[in-house]
Amino acid sequence: MRFVRSLLIAALSGVAIAGCSAPSTPASQTIPAPPPISWTECPDDVDSPGLQCATVRVPLDYDDPDGTTIDLTISRLASKNPEKRRGVLMLNPGGPGGTGLDQPAFLVERGIPQQTLDSYDLIGIDSRGIGHSSPISCGITDDIGYRGAVPPYAYDDTAFDEQNAVAKKVAEKCAANDDGRLRHITTANMARDLDSIRQALGEAKGSFLGYSYGSALGAAYASMFPDTTDRIVLDSNIGDTHLDRSGLRTYAEGMEDTFPDFAQWAAARDDRFGLGRTPDEVRQTYFTIADKLDRGSVDGLDGRSFRLGTFVSLYNPASYEAAARSWRTALDTPPSTDPAVGSVLSAFDNTWSVFLAVTCNDVEWPRDPAVYRQAIAEDRNKFPLFGAASANIVPCAYWQIEHSEPPVAVESNGPTNVLIAQHRRDPVTPLSNGERMKEKFGDRSRLLTVDGSGHGVYALGKNKCAQDVITAYLVDGVVPETDATC
Structure with missing residues (x-):
């Protein structure tokens, strides 16, 4: 079960989650x-x-360009x-x-293909x-x-009262x-930072490749700076330029879409x-284990952590075997009354702080706990694997930092x-999110x-057709004539 704990830490430091107020930031x-900048050695922890x-x-x-400044490290x-070499390809993980x-x-x-490395400074x-x-x-x-970042299963x-x-x-x-500083940690400001970085690098235009939440940042960047953006790739999409309650709830949809791949893999073994x-039997085993761990922990992990660990294991099929082993351990080990893991690690304070600042600053979240309680009841039935987690209440419901501007x-x-x-x-980001992003950009x-x-x-998946299409776009500017399928 150590696998599940490591997955929680790895995923929650880089997952993306996506209305409440009307976007109105100038285009x-x-x-x-x-x-100007000068290049030096990287910090010691960048190995x-x-x-x-x-x-x-x-x-x-x-809005106050002559006021307080901050330093960004690139x-x-x-x-x-x-x-x-064509230029620079700015990245967001x-x-x-x-x-x-x-x-x-x-x-x-x-x-990542050599042609891309030749064409850009990453x-x-x-x-x-x-x-x-x-x-x-x-x-x-x-x-x-x-x-x-992902709330626990209620x-x-x-x-629910505990999470509230x-x-x-x-x-x-x-x-x-x-x-x-907290109110200035927003997607809009991060997009402005990208244009500042482009200028500091001496480039007339900047290209961008963003994954997950990076798709929201890239969408904001392309929207705010259409004249100075070059080639933009939005990979694994939130569906908008910001994260909100409805976007978080799509995690449950994504798990339902993706879990059958793991279930088929496990059934074949x-x-x-x-x-x-x-x-179908593998799916039932999931509920059997979750119910068992709701009543007692195994190796310090409870049902909420098991559900989240399974969700994270679907990020990459390479995780399937480790997930299957952890399931087997959970089935074979008697439950314990020892306390389960309550938090991931305070060392992730910076990660959680930025996640909350951006998520809660970008858009207003519902303030009434009853709204979340109702959503949990709905999504528990509609998406039984994970709905009662992704619909759960988050700190944005009690956010006290004043909003500086609407979402982009x-x-x-x-x-x-x-x-x-x-x-x-x-x-994490179901196909419907990509379709929604396409509809918005037209x-x-x-x-x-x-x-x-x-x-x-891109570079993370195994589909050669997709790698070739994206590389052709980044390197040669070849845009598919219409939407494409690989």
Whole structure:
């Protein structure tokens, strides 16, 4: 069951979740040029040979460009082919709250095509408030019992009341620890930061590749700066430029879409794991284990952690075997009355703080706990695998930081420079999100639907057709004439 715990930590530091107020941010903005940058060695905790790092100074508040400034830390994996170099490809790994300095090296490890490496300097970014970019802190500690970005499964009213109390406490912590920067941690400001980075790098235009929450940031960037964005790839889509309650609830839809792939895999290996001879039997085993762990923990993990661990295991089919082993352990081990894991680690305070700042600042969330209680009842029936988790209440319901601006509106007027890549079966961002993003961008975009399973298409998935389509777009500017399927 250590596998489940590690999955919780890994996923919750980089998952993306997506109305309440009407988006109205101006479509095109002008950002003052930041000071020039110089490349140096990266911080010691960025263990990625070949990367250089630099800082870019930007306004904390872009409405007050001569006021307080903050430093953003970026990394660069430079193209080694000057004849083929096109420009810079800025990256975002998701979250919000995921550090991005090592992302260029990570994509190389995952096999990003050499043509892309020749065409671009890959630019990793710790977005504002994250890691080495003027980090913020809500002061989230283990004793609060916060379980991270994805709320825990509310298996009964007592569990909901427990999460409701935790959500309120976390929101109060964030307000108490705010030094005045928290309200400026927004998707709109992160998009402005991207244009500042582009200018600091001396580029007339900037290209962008964003995964998960990065799709929201990329959509905001393309919408606010249509004239200075080059080629934009939105991979595994939230469906808008911001995260909201309805977007979080689509996690349950995504798990229902993707779980059959794991169930079919496990059923084909029933002789090894004994989880069921058919996908339906495997699905029933899921509920058997969850019910067992709701009444007692195994290796310190309860039913809520089991459900979340299974959800995260669907991110990548490479996780299926470890998940099946953990299921087998849960079946074979008598439940314990020992306390289950209550939080992930206070070391993730910075990650959770940025996640909450962006999510709660971008859009108003419902304030009435009864709204969430009703949603749990609805989604528990509609999406029994995970609905009572993704519909649960979050700290945004009690957010005390004043909103600085509405969410960014997706801008459909502009160049056809947005490629939307989406697996048919994605536990975090279901296909319907990609379709919604396509509808918002209209003729500015093309939707690439990939017959695959998991979270992340380009360099992270296994579909050669999809890799070729995205590479052709990034390298040669080849846009599919119509929406495409791989």
